[in-house]
Amino acid sequence: MIVTPQTQRFTEPLPLKSGAVLPAYELVYETYGTLNADKSNAVLICHALNASHHVAGIDEHGQVGWWDNLVGPGKPLDTDRFFVIGVNNPGSCFGSTGPMHINAATGKPYGADFPVITVADMVRTERAV
Secondary structure, eight states, X not given: OBOOOEEEEEOSOEEXXXXXXXXXXXEXXXXXXXXOTTXXXXXXXXXXXXXXXXXXXXXTTSOBOTTXXXXXXXXXXXXXXXXXXXXXOTTOSSSSXXXXXXXXXXXXXXXXXXXXXXXXXXXXXXXXX
C-alpha cells in the first residue's frame, strides 16, 4: 500500500513544559484503516524519538514503514479492524515543526533556539491530532 502523509496546522499557541511557547505549529501524520463511528477502534503508534510518522506501507520516497510487518490487513494491527495513526513529534526532522522551520519572532530558522520538547508535550500534540 502507498501511504501519503498528511499535515495538520495548529494556529493556537502551544505552551511547552519548558516555559517556551510555539505560537503555531504543524504536525505530520499518517493513518491506516477507517475510524469507526464511535471512534473506539483508534490505535496510536508512538515511535522512537528518532523515527518518523511512517509506520507501514511504502511512502512517497519508496521507503517501507518501520512497523510494516505489524500494521495492515490481516496483520496483528489489522487495518480492516483498527484505525492506526502515526504522528511525527514536534522538534523532529521529518516534517513537523522543528529546528529547520522559521521562527516567526526572528524570520529565521529556529536552529539551536528551538525549544525543548518533553514527552508530556508530545502527548498533548498527539492528542490534538
